[in-house]
Amino acid sequence: MRARLIRDWRFWLLxxxxxALAAALALPRLTLTRQARDLLVVIDITGSMNVRDxxxxxxxxxxxxxxxxxxxxxxxxxxxxxxxxxxxxxxRRSFLLFEPAEVCENFAAIDGxxxxxxxxxxxxxxxxxxxxVHAALAIAGSLKADxxxxxxxxEAPPLxxxxxxxxxxxxxxxxxxxxxxxAAEPSPIPKYNEDGREIGFYAEQDVPQENRxxxxxADAPSRAGWNPRNAPxxxxxxxxxxHLSAMREDGLRRLAAQTGLGFAALRDPAALWKAVEADTxxxxxxxxxxxxxxxxxxxxxxxxxxxxLGALAGRRPDRLPS
Amino acid sequence: MSWVAGxxxxxxxxxxxxxxxxxxxxxxxxxxxxxSPLIRxxxxxxxxxxxxxxxxxxxxxLRLAGSVAIxxxxxxxxGLHRREQMIARQGTGAHLVLLLDRxxxxxxxxxxRAPSGDQEAKSVVAKRLxxxxxxxxxxxxxxxxxFSTSPMPVLPLTDHHEVVRAAxxxxxxxxxxxxxxxRGLALALSSFADDEDEASRAILLVSDGxxxxxxxxxxxxxxxxxxxxxxxxxxxxRSRGAKGIxxxxxxxxxxxxxxxxxxxxxxxxxxxxxxxxxxxxxPRAVEQAIAEIDRQETRxxxxxxxxxxxxxxxxxxxVAAGATTLLLLAKLAERNLVRSVPTAAAARPQPAVRRAA
Numbered sequence: 001m002r003a004r005l006i007r008d009w010r011f012w013l014l015x016x017x018x019x020a021l022a023a024a025l026a027l028p029r030l031t032l033t034r035q036a037r038d039l040l041v042v043i044d045i046t047g048s049m050n051v052r053d054x055x056x057x058x059x060x061x062x063x064x065x066x067x068x069x070x071x072x073x074x075x076x077x078x079x080x081x082x083x084x085x086x087x088x089x090x091x092r093r094s095f096l097l098f099e100p101a102e103v104c105e106n107f108a109a110i111d112g113x114x115x116x117x118x119x120x121x122x123x124x125x126x127x128x129x130x131x132x133v134h135a136a137l138a139i140a141g142s143l144k145a146d147x148x149x150x151x152x153x154x155e156a157p158p159l160x161x162x163x164x165x166x167x168x169x170x171x172x173x174x175x176x177x178x179x180x181x182x183a184a185e186p187s188p189i190p191k192y193n194e195d196g197r198e199i200g201f202y203a204e205q206d207v208p209q210e211n212r213x214x215x216x217x218a219d220a221p222s223r224a225g226w227n228p229r230n231a232p233x234x235x236x237x238x239x240x241x242x243h244l245s246a247m248r249e250d251g252l253r254r255l256a257a258q259t260g261l262g263f264a265a266l267r268d269p270a271a272l273w274k275a276v277e278a279d280t281x282x283x284x285x286x287x288x289x290x291x292x293x294x295x296x297x298x299x300x301x302x303x304x305x306x307x308x309l310g311a312l313a314g315r316r317p318d319r320l321p322s
Numbered sequence: 323m324s325w326v327a328g329x330x331x332x333x334x335x336x337x338x339x340x341x342x343x344x345x346x347x348x349x350x351x352x353x354x355x356x357x358s359p360l361i362r363x364x365x366x367x368x369x370x371x372x373x374x375x376x377x378x379x380x381x382x383x384l385r386l387a388g389s390v391a392i393x394x395x396x397x398x399x400x401g402l403h404r405r406e407q408m409i410a411r412q413g414t415g416a417h418l419v420l421l422l423d424r425x426x427x428x429x430x431x432x433x434x435r436a437p438s439g440d441q442e443a444k445s446v447v448a449k450r451l452x453x454x455x456x457x458x459x460x461x462x463x464x465x466x467x468x469f470s471t472s473p474m475p476v477l478p479l480t481d482h483h484e485v486v487r488a489a490x491x492x493x494x495x496x497x498x499x500x501x502x503x504x505r506g507l508a509l510a511l512s513s514f515a516d517d518e519d520e521a522s523r524a525i526l527l528v529s530d531g532x533x534x535x536x537x538x539x540x541x542x543x544x545x546x547x548x549x550x551x552x553x554x555x556x557x558x559x560r561s562r563g564a565k566g567i568x569x570x571x572x573x574x575x576x577x578x579x580x581x582x583x584x585x586x587x588x589x590x591x592x593x594x595x596x597x598x599x600x601x602x603x604x605p606r607a608v609e610q611a612i613a614e615i616d617r618q619e620t621r622x623x624x625x626x627x628x629x630x631x632x633x634x635x636x637x638x639x640x641v642a643a644g645a646t647t648l649l650l651l652a653k654l655a656e657r658n659l660v661r662s663v664p665t666a667a668a669a670r671p672q673p674a675v676r677r678a679a
Contacts, residue, residue, distance in 0.1 A: 004658065005653075005656075010359045010361070010653065011653050014359055014649055014650045014653055015650065017391070017646050018643060018646045021395075021639055021642050021643035022643060024398075024636075024639045025636060025639055025640055025643060085488065088474070093496075093498070095424075095474075095495075097468070098466070098489035098491075099489075100488065101484050101485040102484060105482055105484060106480070106482045106485035108480065108482075109478060109480035110485060112477070112478035112480075113476060116478065121474045121475075122472065139495065290633070290635065292398075292635060292636065292639060293399055293635075296399055296635075299646070300347070300350075300392065300395045303392055304353065306357075306359055307350075307354050307357045307388060307392075308353055308357070310357030310359065311353060311356040313357075
């Protein structure tokens with residue numbers, strides 16, 4: 001009797017299945033580590049972000065809308081236990097709306113907060129991007145988060161002499177990246193009245209074409225109507241293309257180099273995660289992983305083999321009883 | 323057929339699997355119906371084992387045990403779980419929008435100086451006490467809006483207080499220049515626009531000063547308040563030397579320009595909604611005011627308690643183990659029909675060969 005049982009593969013397959021299931025029930029959960037990130041996302045909401053130079057489904061879409069979409073995609077792409085904080089940039093300040101909070105638990109609220117960003121929250125028309133990035137780095141540093149700064153790089157008024165203001169922090173102390181939003185070709189900037197209605201586009205003389213604070217540039221004496229006391233910048237209004245806005249990739253790259261940040265141009269709002277992954281620091285968090293699946297799969301294989309072979313072995317007995 | 327769809331909806335609404343593709347393996351559960359773990363043995367005649375109810379039941383239950391074992395393992399592998407459930411409960415609480423002043427004067431102490439030594443900045447005091455306040459009001463839905471030079475929506479109404487506290491933690495960052503209370507209030511009111519619930523709605527305005535409200539904005543506010551009745555609380559962090567909101571100023575000085583705070587108070591009173599102002603001149607007074615609001619806003623509210631997702635993989639494996647144990651017991655109880663007594667007649671074949679179950 002016992003000898004027959006020991007020779008019977010069916011018996012052994014059942015034993016294997018039962019032992020595997022017992023192992024699945026007894027196996028403790030493993031603690032594994034996973035990469036999570038703490039990010040501070042700062043979105044530029046100055047006027048030039050209203051430029052509609054993205055196309056989506058044949059419709060022109062503003063830079064701000066694309067930046068918001070990119071930030072919401074980023075929020076969805078972050079693994080759980082990552083944290084995300086939100087700030088806005090306008091004038092010369094980065095303004096923290098909320099500190100980094102866990103992304104999975106607070107997804108709806110953070111998503112709603114990003115969606116609610118609007119250029120009308122801006123309090124000033126100026127746009128000192130370099131100072132804003134410096135301020136955002138200080139905030140990110142104090143929060144121990146990495147910075148993701150979405151901007152088109154349009155300085156208004158333009159930097160005096162094209163020089164970046166000095167950065168007081170230590171370059172590279174805060175990791176992160178600048179994300180260039182906008183197309184390379186210049187486009188007109190929409191203009192709004194005080195009720196927030198669009199009333200056309202900025203013309204050449206509506207915006208400062210030259211930064212006339214600080215000492216005049218070296219080439220000033222060669223300008224028409226120059227007078228060292230009365231007209232140190234020349235006698236004629238500055239001309240230029242500051243009323244048209246393109247994504248200032250060169251300026252942003254220089255700023256990124258100055259502050260030790262990375263740079264990525266935003267072409268596709270869904271593709272921001274790749275760049276963020278490359279330029280921000282991950283830290284390890286512990287997740288509990290259930291390993292019961294492996295022995296359970298073994299049990300399934302054993303039972304399937306048992307019944308599969310049983311079915312294949314034929315419905316007829318091998319031999320008649322003697 | 324709509325009830326089928328309805329049943330399916332309710333099934334997938336509360337139950338789910340992590341790896342739906344693995345459910346394809348469920349077809350394997352049909353195998354035990356075609357095969358048995360017991361050895362088939364020929365017997366000369368079916369009449370040797372007449373059909374009886376008990377045998378049929380045992381035979382059927384063994385087949386079912388095989389199917390159940392496979393089903394349970396596949397469901398467990400696919401990650402069967404009961405989804406996170408929201409259970410509506412009745413409690414006390416409110417839908418609350420915190421409207422926070424982020425102007426730079428909030429960064430000064432109550433003595434209206436840059437904070438030094440043991441003096442705290444008003445924003446630091448407000449941050450600490452609001453954080454306690456939110457921690458005490460676990461059942462509220464809370465939204466956050468800020469205002470300074472312009473109004474800023476910070477968070478929509480949410481049940482998740484971690485992010486609310488992250489927003490409160492941000493208020494002691496350097497603020498901006500001005501105090502646009504009117505448009506800030508309009509923004510806070512608009513936070514309730516999608517809020518269909520019957521719960522009590524409240525706005526807690528925390529500011530250390532006020533500014534004139536434009537006539538146009540005043541009209542807008544009256545309209546908005548008429549549409550969305552709210553309870554309004556103003557926590558006025560009064561600095562030393564600033565004019566109070568409850569005192570009647572001497573005649574001649576009673577103009578909105580000279581006393582914007584007092585006139586904002588009068589404007590709020592004229593809105594025709596429940597309104598209370600608290601004048602806080604020290605951290606202690608702020609604490610009392612917040613405790614008072616805490617006491618006031620205790621009307622019934624339907625809130626949702628989250629029952630977290632429950633993984634059912636282990637129970638499924640336990641069921642599979644039970645079914646497999648049954649099969650193994652049957653296997654152990656299996657007996658050979660043939661006696662091992664050698665007889666001469668054993669070699670002769672019998673004509674009617676049937677299989678036994």
